[in-house]
Amino acid sequence: MAHHNIPSVKKLLFAFLVPILIPATSFSANPIRLPRGNSSWSAYANELALRILKVTENHKAPDKIEWRAEYQAQKRQIRNVSEGIDFDVIWTMTSTERESHSNPVHVDIFKGLMGSRVFLIRKDMAQKFANIKTIEDLKKINFVQGQDYPDTPILKSAGLTVHEGDAFGDMIEMIRHKRADAFPRGIPEPLIEIDMFHIDQDISLENHVMISYEAPCYFFFSKKDPTLRERFKKGFEIIEKDGSFDRIFNKHFANVIKKINVTNRVIFHINNPYLSEQSKEALKSQKLWYNRGTLDPKKMIALPTVSTEHREN
CATH class of the missing domain: 3.40.190.10 (Periplasmic binding protein-like II)
Structure with missing residues (x-):
């Protein structure tokens, strides 16, 4: 009997698993879920978040962004991000109550x-x-x-x-x-x-x-997983030093500030x-x-x- 030509079970399993273990593009394990609205200040917050993620990204496992509609009541957004539902990060104005549920980075994204x-x-x-x-x-x-x-x-x-x-x-x-x-x-x-x-x-x-x-507005995260919050905290330090925080802010609001007088x-x-x-x-x-x-x-x-x-x- 010529069963010596039949591949071993180990070889078959290895051949089956290789394409899964070594994909063509190795994205991060879970997408980062961000809110997206259609206002200019939402566009600003999104651009700031993307810049922070860019300067802190692991290039061997690039981030995959998943946009979610931001149209939820503010309390619901806070509740959801604290539970890891719908969003991994949101931006909103802070209060003692909100910080008791979710974990912010204490940098005001709108600078007052x-x-x-x-x-x-x-x-x-x-x-x-x-x-x-x-x-x-x-x-x-x-x-x-x-x-x-x-x-x-x-x-x-x-x-x-x-x-x-x-x-x-x-x-x-x-x-x-x-x-x-x-x-x-x-x-x-x-x-x-x-x-x-x-x-x-x-x-x-x-x-x-x-x-x-x-009335500081922060990026908020779930207290259950501090990893993303730490990335944003580090990212703020980087974009403050390289000037991109100011550039993005001025791009969106310099003209508005003048008009408000x-x-x-x-x-x-x-x-x-x-x-x-x-x-x-x-x-x-x-x-x-x-x-x-x-x-x-x-x-x-x-x-x-x-x-x-x-x-x-």
Whole structure:
């Protein structure tokens, strides 16, 4: 019998496994799941994340990126990334509550811009806002903010009247139908939103007043797997040194900052009582913040904290 020509079981297994063990392109084991939206500030966050991944990539096992739609409520995004569901990294404004669930890198990706809040208003309200000079004037305004936005408790902590809404469009309708007077937006947001949602028929950017508070926006990760967070932490150090952080930031926001005309506004400052100790420490050393280098503290009108009862759920 000529069974000496039959390949051994070991040889057959080896021949079968080789194509799997040595693929043509050896990508990293798991794709990195990132959120993608259609706004300019989402494009900025995505470009920054890709740059960080590029400068920290293992070239023997290149990253595979998987884009996921970012349109989830903010609380749901935080919950999902903390559990490793849908996203491996998200970007959002921080709070003590959010940091208790997920693990951020404490570098503000917007360098303070999101804490510089200008208003979307009805066009027929322009003169009323132009007359705002004092805290008493500001407290006569009815604001609207998202019910799961960290900004909502910050504004309420200063004694301001804040109505809560759900989606962006719903809050614009509240302005339009006089159920609220102003929708505070971070500097990167309102000009794009007016154009993107075609609301300029009766809604405009208010030109005289601004509210300022420390509102760092971080990349957040699951606490269950610190590896990706450590890559981003290292990546920030690299892109700060090589100048690409500044280049990407200026590419997206230099013109927007000029159009917003911050220096000629009446600026009211609110202390943010919802920052974690880690965020407070990070703010002491960070020199990246736009509003720290541009806004004159002597010209700010400080609103005292009157309430911290409103908490995130």
